[in-house]
Structures are given as C-alpha cells and as structure tokens.
Amino acid sequence: MKLGACTLIEKIAEGSLAEIYLAKAPTKAGDEKCLVCKCVRPAVAGDSEFYDSIMVELECAGPLRHPNIVTIFNFCVDNGN
Secondary structure, three states, rough: EEEEEEEEEEEEEEEEEEEEEEOOOEOOOOOEEEEEEEOOOOHHOOOHHHHHHHHHHHHHOOOOHHHHHHHOOOOOOOOOO
16 A cells, blocks of 8 residues: 555554554665554544644654654655545
C-alpha cells in the first residue's frame, strides 16, 4: 500500500489511535531507505482535539536530533486516495 512517496511493507504495531508500519521510501540518491510510518486511525482523524495533540507532538519532537530519538522526516494528510 502507498502513503505519499512511502510504500508500507508490514504492520508492526497497532493501538487504539494509530497503526505503525515498516515502510520504504526513495532517496534523492536513487536508492531506498527503511522507515516507520505512524498512521492515525480514521475514527480519530477528524477529531480536532486529537489533531491538535499530534501537531504539538510534531512541534516538540520534530527539531530534536539524537540517536535515541526517532527523527520525523515528514507529516502528511492522506484522505484515503
């Protein structure tokens, strides 16, 4: 399944709010990198309070760079297309 430029390979975790997938994405060098995609469940995607909390998570974690912290590469909204 595709999500933006990413190809979702396999579900590796799920919770009540989101599913986590192992994915791959093309790089500028022409090869592929492995990454993880957090996909919010449709049931909560339209909840403005939940959306606001995700945005705070992105604002706080986005600029952090450390070997023990996941790097956020991208944020996108997919309307099921």
